[in-house]
Amino acid sequence: MQIPYEVEARPDTGLYNAKLGIWLFLASEVMLFGGLFSAYIFLRIGAEPGLWPHQILELGPAFANTMVLIISSVTMVMGWASAKLGEYKKFKIFTGITVLCALAFVGIKSYEYHGDFNRYGVILADKTQVTGELVKDKTNDRQITLIPDAKQSTELGREYLKKQGEGAEKSGEEQELAFDRKDVVWFSNFVPSYSTFFSVYFTMTGLHALHVIGGAVVIFYLWGPGSRMYFTDRKHFVNRLEVAGLFWHFVELVWIFLFPVLYLL
């Protein structure tokens, strides 16, 4: 049995089935990420002054990932246009680059997470937070020793370092700071349980990364085994590519907001 409007557009909506489906799905995705952004705003404006971290995350990998997604969006739409115009080789090249970009994104994100897991912070009773690299051989049951980051992400952390002496603020100098365990109310590496910010950060970027992986799997299928349809039913294949592209651009759209919200502002 032939399913109606699988390839041709339905006269009343002007859309074929998959396109109608993907737009409805994307509308629901707006609400999914909208809920998370809303939670982020609520937690951020409710945080006590001076405590919410500002630019605590490494900017380099995030910027690289932004560029990777912009490039992949361009190649995705070029791949779709090439397939539509009957340029199979160009379609293969552009869509292949999109898949490679998706892999690069996941690789860079993993590297970034690895970096986060290797950075530590202590929170003192007065809510001062000092972040830095852990000196493992000088950390024991009685004390925690850090080489503090030159740029602290909270106002209280910056003030604390100033009090410790001018030398601590100079970048490049590895001044160690030892904290007595009894003065420390929280100590861990940057994992979701470290702070509210990191809970939100890992939830949002983790969910986004899952979307990237899902999109990459579909695009890889259309680039590889699924591309056989190009020779048997090109219009249907181009429609599939368009739907995958719409999802991929939505993934970029979400990142466009995640990047400034989590890394810059």
Place this chain on the structure above:
Amino acid sequence: MSEDQDLQQTRNEVKMHLRIGVALTVLILISIGIALIPFNTALHLVIGLGIAVVMATLVMAFFMHLKGEKKFVHWTMITAAFFFVILIALTLLAYFDYAGSATIFKF
């Protein structure tokens, strides 16, 4: 639109896609540049999110072809955007209930 016209339009859009890619790159660099300049945090938020909205509009209008899309799609996304705004507004209302106990956007 006939099939030939549709293909011609796709052909014409190829260069535009590249230009949009360049525009997005420039905008993200501006966004980073501004974020690294120390000034008023509220202004940072307005400019940073403003640039993000411009970038998102470019992606939706040109890469997702929302510009020439059917009314049904426009209304679907307008409905989603409407409920998104409601969601954010409710969050802000909850905050303003406790407006005396917290200071907005102080770091």
